[in-house]
Amino acid sequence: MRPFKLLLVLLSLLSLFSCTIYDNDVEGEADTVYSSTINVRSNDFIAEDDFISVADYGWDNLDEEMVDYGMVLGYLRFEGTTAWQALPFSVPFEHDLVNLRYSFDINNFSLIIEGEVGGNNQANEELFDRDVLRVIAIPSSVIVKGKGIDYRNYNQISELYGIDD
Known part of the structure; x- marks a missing residue:
């Protein structure tokens, strides 16, 4: 009877300290993190109405798998500065x-x-004329999940994923 109680206690402790395993369950072998910079110009924008303007930048790194399961991030660096601001x-x-x-x-x-x-x-x-837009696309197969990772912090993300400026 005693070994059974010990086993039960050990199993309970094991379940308390177990880690979470993330399974992206996505087919494919895309494991490349894509990054591009775009020089923003005021004439890139087209007014949609009196409040909204949109600039479309075709980017062929976004396929269905990336859009549905990956992570797409945008950062802006104002002209004359070195800091990246996370969008939105x-x-x-x-x-x-x-x-x-x-x-x-x-x-x-x-x-x-x-x-x-x-x-x-x-x-x-x-x-936003002459500012720099940085777009980063991270496939689901290489997304890093964990405490302390701040995807709004460009410096942390560029270091984590090996993105060069």
């Missing part, structure tokens, strides 16, 4: 609050500017 983010400008975000689909990455004041599109677009 908001910045006050010209009596407006400008939201910069992105969307992506197979073969395309879009940068989206959304202001809260109608008719400010051109001024908002010029705010």
Whole structure:
């Protein structure tokens, strides 16, 4: 009877200290992290309405598997600075609050500017003229999951995945 209780205690302790195993369950052998920089120009944007402007940057590294299971990240570096800002983010400008975000689909990455004041599109677009956009696509097979990993921190991600500036 005593060995049974000991076994039960050991199994209970083992279940308390077990680690989580992530199974991406994705077929394919894509294990390359893609990274590109794009020089943003104000004339890249097309006004969708009085509040939103969109710049489409075709990017052939985004296939169905990457879009559905991978991770696509966007960062912006303002002209004349060295710090990368994770997207999405908001910045006050010209009596407006400008939201910069992105969307992506197979073969395309879009940068989206959304202001809260109608008719400010051109001024908002010029705010990002000559800035640098960095897009990183991480296939599901190499996504690192763990405590302390901050995917909004460009420096940490570039070091973790070996991305050169």
